[in-house]
Structures are given as C-alpha cells and as structure tokens.
Amino acid sequence: MSILFNMPYRDIEAHELFQLEDMVLVDIRSPQEYKEFHIPGAVNVPLFENEEKKLIGYIYRNEGVDRARELGEELAKGKLEEFYRRFKELRDKHKNVVVYCWRGGMRSQGMCKAMSDMGLELLRLKGGYRAYRQFILRDMERVLEGIDFIVLTGKTGVGKTKVLKLLKEEGMPVIDLEDLAKDRGSVFGSVGIGEEVSQKQFDALLYEELRRVGSGLVFIEDESRRIGNVYIPESFWKKKERGTYVEIKASMETRVKNIISDYMKREGWEEEAREAVKRIKKYLGPQRFNYLMECFERADYEEVIRFLIEEYYDKKYRQFGEPVIEVNCDDARECVKRLKEFYDSLSHEGKVQDIALQGR
Template structure:
C-alpha cells in the first residue's frame, strides 16, 4: 500500500523543513501554501476549471475521465519528469493535493510506476496541514508566556529582537515594518502564508523548549496583514518591556532603515538610476498615506522636504537631508500617538531601559527557557 503520512507526522514536516510537492493548481498555490512547498501541479488552472465544471454537470466518473484525457501524452510525460526530478533531488520529501484525495493518489501511483519510488502522500492534504497549523497557533499561544517589546518608532526594536533566541519577528514574517513607511521593495505574503509562517515559528519555539517568547508591540495589522486574533489578544494582556533610545539615535536608525536600506534594495533590483526613482516613489507614496492626519500645510512642507532630500541624494550629497523630514515625523507625529497608546498600557510595563539594559533583562532576568 502506498506510503501515507498522518497528523502525527505533520510537526516534523515543518520543523525539519521537509520539501513538499504541492500538486494543486497554480491559483490554489498562489492563494496560500507553505514555505517548504514547491508548486508542481497535476493540472493547470484551465484544466482544473474544466474538470470542476465537468464534475458539477456530469459527476465524478466523467470528471476523472476528462482529467486523465487532459493530463496525458506529452503533458503527462513533462509533469512526470518534473516530479521524478524533484523526488531524486529531495528523496526525503512528500506530496499533497488539497484534501489528500484523487490528485495526490493518482500522482503518487504514477511516480511509483515511472520512478519506482513510493513517495509519501499527506493524508488530508493541504487542508489537513493548514488545520494543523491553525490549531498549533491556538494551542501554543495559550500555553506560552509572551513579553511584548515596546518603544517609540525608530528605537530599533527589530534589531534587538534578532539578538534573542526566543523572539518571533512578526514584521519580518509579514515583510513589512509596521508603519506607513513600512513597505519593503517586495510584496507582502498572502494572509494565509503569513499565518502559516507564524505557526511554524511558534512550533520551532516550542520545539526549542522556550516557555516565553518576545514579540514586538504591534497593532492588529502589520501592513495589509492581520496578526492571528488569538496571538494579538494574548499580546494585549501580556507584560511590556519598554525600550528607551535617544531621539538622535532614533532619527539615525530611521534614516538608515527607511532611506539607506530601502534605496540599496531598489538599486540591487533595478540598478542605480531606476533605483533612485523607485525610492522617491516609495517615500512620497508612504508620506501620502498620512496626508489627512498631517493636515494640508504640514503635509506640503514634509513633501517638499522629502523631495529635497531625494534631490540631494541624487547630487551625491548622501542621506543627511532625510534626517529633517524623518525627525519631524518621529517627534511631532508618531511620538504623540505612542504616548497615548502607552498611557493605556502603563499598568503592564514591567521594565524600562536602554538597548543594553533591555537586552540584559530579557536574556538573564527573565526565566524564558525551560
């Protein structure tokens, strides 16, 4: 009987980053999959749609016949070749379809017949794996202690998180820095992929033996993505450690991350000439998101300052001019909002300190590992 993996194997698939063949159609893969999955579909989007229509109109038997007709001859040969190459490259891998049904059983048998390898199939398919990750998030968040790392914008909270073994970087997983200027040069993942990757991070923290995890203070959304409700609810009740950094350090960090680093990323992707234009478009677009809150006069002034900073960068005068506009945003716009939010969390603040003090507190004072 062909090899089948059940729920008892699911954690290992993610913890050991086992390569997976995702047999679903490309549109299904795009909507949501797993970081260790590779799209090698049994059917194209068009073929899947045709089989689905046939199933509705004529029933399962007719749909199966149509599926075998569509995936035959040279098409079947090409797909089998891709699967067998994957199997040879990743002998420890697995395959799945949506529900672990006909698509994966058919492909598994074809691989046995053509490659002589009984490649494991995930029972329940993508749907079962997705359910496992959702349940894992709820289970682990319920039992884990969470410490929320807070601090004004520009304090370098993410930098500090990366020095902690027991941290989960939601902004990194979301590919977004969490503010109006938080977009990176590449798109955010889908909501499903974000949730799946958060669940895997929690599974890895659990497997490492951590009983406490440190998470940066976030709103319900990180860019266009929503923090899993069970996690955000736990964060809203958890103790807060507050990072305190000088205003000049905050401005320097913000210029580095929101101007220098983004500019370099754009240049790496598009070349120096186009990269500068992409930076200007990115910064002005981000500023425009705040137009209503800033008010017309202040927005117009900041827009002018931002354009001037980009022009000075174009003239090889460096990034220094960005300090003016980012400094005003930090001190006059973001700080009042931060102070208001922190006033509602004051009873949960358990520690205030510098970067070194906070790091020492989280590494040595807090008993975070079993």
C-alpha cells in the same frame, strides 16, 4: 501496487507531518497558488501551469466537470516523464515525499496514482493545504501554552527590530512578527520591502516559528492586531497581552538614523514613501502635507522622518501593555546586554523586581 501500503499511495493526516523523519513536502498546485501561500519548506512541482489552470477553470465553468477532467488528464499525460524525473530525484534524497494540493482532491490523487504506476511510492496529505491550515490554527493554542513573551514596546524608530535581530544572532529565542508579515505595521510599513505575505502564509510561518522556539521565554515586538495586510491570530494575541513588557527608548537622532537604515535600502522607496504620505494627507492637514512634499523635493529625508515622527507617529503611539522596565537603545549592543540580563532575571525567580527597580 505497493505491497507495503496495499494501495497505490498512503494518505497521512496533517498532524502526522510533524512526526515524519527526513521529509520533503511537494506542492503540486500552480505556481501562482504556491506563491500566494504554501506549507513552509515545500517545493513546487506544478501539475498545471498558471495558464493551464485558468483554461481548465474556464472549461469547467462553461462545459462542465467531465470535459474539464478530460482536458486536465490530457495536459498531465504529456508531462509524466518530467514529473517522474523530479519525484525520483526527491525520493532518492528523502525517505518521505509528501504530496499535497488545495483540498486533497483530484490533483494530488492523480499525481500519486500516476507515480505509483511508474514505480514511485509517495505519501499524500489528506485534505491538502486546507487540512494543514485547520490543524495549525487549532494546534497553535497548545504550542503557546509552553511559551511566555517578553514584549519589546516603544515608539517608532527606537530600534526594536534591530534589537530583536541582534538578540537572535546571539542565540536568544526571538520571533520577528514584522519579518514574517513583510511589513512594519504602519501606513509606511511596506516601504522599501517589496514583498507581500498572505494571511494563510503568515499563519503558517508563525506556527513554524513557534515550533522552532519550543517553550520558555521568547522575545517579540509589541504590535497592533493588524500588521499591514495580515492579522495576528487570536490565540497569539491573547498570549502577547499577558506578556512582560519592556519599553525601548532612544534619542530623536537615533530614531531618525534607524528609520533611514530600515526604509531606504530598496530602490524605489522614495516614491512608495510619497504615496504613503498621501494616504495620511487628511490626518496631516494641507499645511503640514505641503511642507513634507517640499522636503521630498529637496531630498531632505532626515527632515521628512523627524517631522513624521513628531507630527504623526508619536501622536498615534499606543502601548498595549504596562512596561516593567525601560531600556535605552542609543547603543544597541548595550541595550541587548540589558535585555539578556532581564531575560536571565525572569528565568530565575526572585530577581524580576530588582531589575525593574534598576530600570526606573
């Protein structure tokens, strides 16, 4: 037993995570649970593998909690030396090793107790991931108080995401919501990406990004409340609605090139795009749908994109705020320059109106 803590391990509250120095988080849930969502930056040292967890769950449902606990202990005992090795490596590299499971129950308690018995002092997140999630959703509103958004709005393909990436490369404060969601926020939003993000993971990533940018003005893209399969948290959405809106514009040629660049990077994008078009067949009508399928057959992808921009995206386009200026993005670097000037104008009182008049 540790003399320092007067107990096998020490529990910490979720808010204390952000006060620890030199910390590593260890998620001991199964690999599948970890993949679905985890605290950003955490490493996975699973107490049970996916099939083992399924078996324990089956035993629990059919034979009761005692037998399930016995089976869990049997499976874990055979891995203790490997667990010790992995936690020892982490403990040698980091001052604080924090273990968590889903609700801070038997898995994290058992792991911390076992490692303590073998001479390793660990910390345990009280309440597990669930407590962490409850905390960040409450705390997000507080963090947002010190942030004001410059919201880039504009039609599909004008280059908003490209501009955000360039701004970030130049050290400007940026939060890329579509990158966090792994979706571009439309019926074609996931084409060519090949990843999915759960709501829990999105919220955690968004909170960490808000903490990263700190306070002040931050560039974001204008999004609807839903991005693919995830929703923007209420506190973030309300702050975005009160942001300063800038409309990005570009020629049809630029828009087509941007979409080709964004959507056609990953193998298999064409079939994903065909399936996406099928989902809007009712909106397009049979004649326009058949025309698109013909374009796919002859690999005329530029025409597919141009047609979808004119007949689908532009007709469904909706702005969520009134832009104070317009910036052309046919030249992305020049667009970034203008946006940085606008950022500076907002940072220094009295210049916003002049910039807005120039932009009209």
